[in-house]
Amino acid sequence: MNRVVIIGGGPGGYEAALVAAQLRGRVTVVDSDGIGGSAVLTDCVPSKTLIATAEVMTELATSHELGVDLRGDAGSDEAAASVRVDLARINARVLRLAADQSHDIAERLQGEGVRVVHGRGRLDGPSTVVATLPDGSEERIEANAVLIATGASPRTLPTAQPDGERILTWEQVYDLTELPSHLIVVGSGVTGAEFASAYLALGIPVTLVSSRDRVLPGEDADAAGVLEDVLTRRGMQVLSRSRMESATRRGDTVTVRLTDGREVDGSHCILALGSVPNTGDLGLETAGIRVNDSGFVRVDRVSRTSANNVYAAGDCTGVLMLASVAAMQGRIAMWHFMGDAVAPLDLGRVSSNVFTSPEIATVGCSQQQVDGGEIDAGAVLLSLSGNPRAKMQGVHDGFVKLFCRRGTGIVVGGVVVGPRASELIHPVSVAVAESLTADQLAHAFTVYPSMSGSIAEAARRLHRV
Known part of the structure; x- marks a missing residue:
């Protein structure tokens, strides 16, 4: 029987596990952060759940055009009604849905006969995975094929260190229980634009710091232009061609200093500065696996690394940081290894979405x-x-x-x-x-x-x- 060991339980890992199990492989997933990975627990699922509430608020804000009056009876003495969001309830729902999704995936893996080892995995050569368990002990697992699916983490700077309270990465925002009085979002890529748009819809004043000449520099220019027009019309301040030098906190105030000397004060700051691969301390060198200058694992279009029968999928490869691409890379890897029909990854057919408004x-x-x-x-x-x-x-x-x-x-x-x-x-x-x-x-x-x-x-x- 083909023994497959997968390091990481995110979309690249769990989808690969399901394919390998379907093809009658003996599959073990070594996971340290929770089944579903960051996509389910701290990134995609949570952020889109937050955005679902933001969408409701956006629709309410324009409902007057459709003949819906939320202001109350103009002839009464009562104060005008207003719609407010409860961030504590929103985030509680976010975390509950993420946990439920993780549980559902774990149950599916169990039902398909996949063994899940809770621990931190690393390679000891191309055919052995060592799992460090929560109690400090180690388990060595031999494999005919290994898939690395360890994902990536938010990038930070020495001059802008998150504290989890006021200066935040996008993984830390779900601990907030009170609405920020003024949110600064640093970074105008997909993540920054999505959070800036969502919190603006929740009624929070937002300043978006963009080092480029426009929001979403990697997207279609016409589309980015429409989005920026809408966001500024709704009250967002967009600081283009503005690069952050530092983010510091004093009490309840966060100050973002720009390289041109300007300073922006807010109550909270989200750092959306890109991602770094989780490829350190994985023992890649013991298997002869090559990475690029940024630490991303090099793979071909069928997810093969430079080591025989070692594959990689998802954000740790830097190919295209989408959960759908990670999942497809994982499936392709197992189809290839197990000798099933497989077509190489074609990025020209990948559809993607920016969940702004x-x-x-x-x-x-x-x-x-x-x-x-x-x-x-x-x-x-x-x-x-x-x-x-x-x-x-x-x-x-x-x-x-x-x-x-x-x-x-x-x-x-x-x-x-x-x-x-x-x-x-x-x-x-x-x-x-x-x-x-x-x-x-x-x-x-x-x-x-x-x-x-x-x-x-x-x-x-x-x-x-």
């Missing part, structure tokens, strides 16, 4: 690739402001953008900006994955009225491009 979803090629001549494609951008369902729901911001190859008309990418863009991107993702043409996408029936109607309309406008 509005959301930004993307798949396939980018505007930058088209503009740079890497892909010969035509493009169309269709604003959601003309969509009948959007008008009914009071949605004014957002668009659908599609790219298709000239001549063949094959859809090679798309961007959706708007409410639930994470759901709307799916038909575009299918078109990209299956090499459908814009005409084929356009000819599929859509419901009227619906937001998805704009995807079909954009596809129709690409006819003969």
Whole structure:
């Protein structure tokens, strides 16, 4: 029987374990932080649960346009009613849902016959994993294949050290029980933008410090422009081209000093400075596993490392830090090792989403690739402001953008900006994955009225491009 040992119980690890078990491998997962990893316990699941509350607040803030008056009876002597959030209850729910999700995954693993060892794993050569158990003892586990899925941790700076109370990483925000009076978010990438957008919707004044010239520098420029316009219109202060020098705390005040000498004071600060791989003290050198200059494990498109029968998946590889990509890397690794049918990872088919308000979803090629001549494609951008369902729901911001190859008309990418863009991107993702043409996408029936109607309309406008 093939013996598989997986270090790390996040999406890359537990999905790999399920595949290996399905293919009748003898599977052991060595995990120290909780099944589900940071994606379930401290990152993706918690943040999107928080954002779910923020979405409700955003809808309430615009409900007057739909004829809903939350101010109370204007003719009465009573004080105007107001909607407030209870951060302690929100975060209690966040942590409860994360724990429940972790429990569900652990039960699934157990049901599939996967053995889970609670301890910290490290390699001792390419075919042995040593698990250090909570009582300090060690267990040596022999393997025919090893998968490293240890994830990554929030990056900090010597001049900006989190204290877990006022200066926070994105993993520490769920201990807050009172709303910040002024939140400073440092970093305008996906994580920073999501938290800044969410807390703004909860009614908290937010200052976003961005070292680049715009929010979300790695995303579609048109989409980022819409988001920044919306956030500033809602009251967020965005400090572009502003690099943090330090973050310090004095009492209940956090001061973020910028490299140009300016200072920003707030009650709390979230550091969203990127991630560093959890690859230290793993014994990688004992197995001859190569890492890059940043410490990420080098892998090929079927998740192989430089050591025979040692694979790696997820954020520790730095390939694309998405839970969906980690899970696919883990599955691919086990399909490959167990001799099952497998296709190499294709990042050109990965759909992703930024859970801001509005959301930004993307798949396939980018505007930058088209503009740079890497892909010969035509493009169309269709604003959601003309969509009948959007008008009914009071949605004014957002668009659908599609790219298709000239001549063949094959859809090679798309961007959706708007409410639930994470759901709307799916038909575009299918078109990209299956090499459908814009005409084929356009000819599929859509419901009227619906937001998805704009995807079909954009596809129709690409006819003969």
